Amino acid sequence: MLSKFLKEVVVILVGKQSEPIADLLDSKKHVNEFLIAKKLGLTINQTRNILYKIADQGLVSSVRKKDKRKGWYTYFWKLENLKALEFLKDILIKKIENLSNQIRSRETKVFYVCKNCHVEYNEENALLHDFTCPECGEVFIKSDNAKILKDLKKEDEKLKKELAIIDEELGKEKEVVEKKRIKEKDKFEKEKKDKRKKALLKLKKLRKKTEKKPVKKIRKKAKKKHSKKIKKKNKKRR
Known part of the structure; x- marks a missing residue:
């Protein structure tokens, strides 16, 4: 039923000949525009023109990725069912x-x-x-x-x-x-909490290190003083 309605939207915006694009666009993941063009039997420019008309109404979204080898950008499109x-x-x-x-x-x-x-x-x-x-x-x-x-x-x-x-x-x-919004919010909150925990653990470790160092020095100094006193006492006895 949803597919039927989405096809109606495409026909209203870009005409009957572009109806099959509704079957190729996915609402869960972005689809490569070259794959869409190939399946429709159209050139990439013709395909983009159709997608741009639908995008003007905010009914599709896109992300672009750069081809590292060729250096050009490819667009990936996703259908916005709700809109x-x-x-x-x-x-x-x-x-x-x-x-x-x-x-x-x-x-x-x-x-x-x-x-x-x-x-x-x-x-x-x-x-x-x-x-x-x-x-x-x-x-x-x-x-x-x-x-x-x-x-x-x-x-x-x-x-x-x-x-x-x-x-x-x-x-x-x-x-x-x-x-989806709640899931993303929970994920964000969890990540935030984990970061806070890591930061606190790091801080605790740092504090322990700074607290231990002077204690060791004091103990060493105390030991030295104590040993000196013993030596002096021994000398006096002799």
Whole structure:
């Protein structure tokens, strides 16, 4: 289901011919752009143009790596599922709003159509043309609002179901992102804690060294003084 929605996003942004790129892009790891170009049967410049258009909406991210042997840079691309779904959701909401306006208009207004030219006019414009087609001179007939309304409502229902599924997918993706964020935070905190522990151990060792050195000297001096005193006492006895 997620793959279907991502393909819809690609088609909206770069056209039907670029739809297969949604299958090649990964949301977990970055994919080499030369590999994408090869699988699509396109040149690297054509592939980059497609990816740049998608990137303009923030739906893909990239990292670049330098080829040490050749000296040029290669881009690796990754799909941003959450942003792609949010982008599609915004488009669907606008479509649903537009359909709602059309349904409201059909339910409250009368429309006229030229059966020869298949051009429709609202009541105001039909009146301006004396209910006669300016192209062929045919008299307008009333549009069948019932049939049009039925089709509009059917499309509205379909889009609302799709929106509900997207909301569900968004919920799943947000959970994944949140878990990843918590994992990275825990990892950072652990690394921070480990560094602090190492620093404290290093400090303790340093303190022990500085504390031991003067004690040894004092002991040595004390031993020397003590031995001198003994020697003096021995001399006096003699």
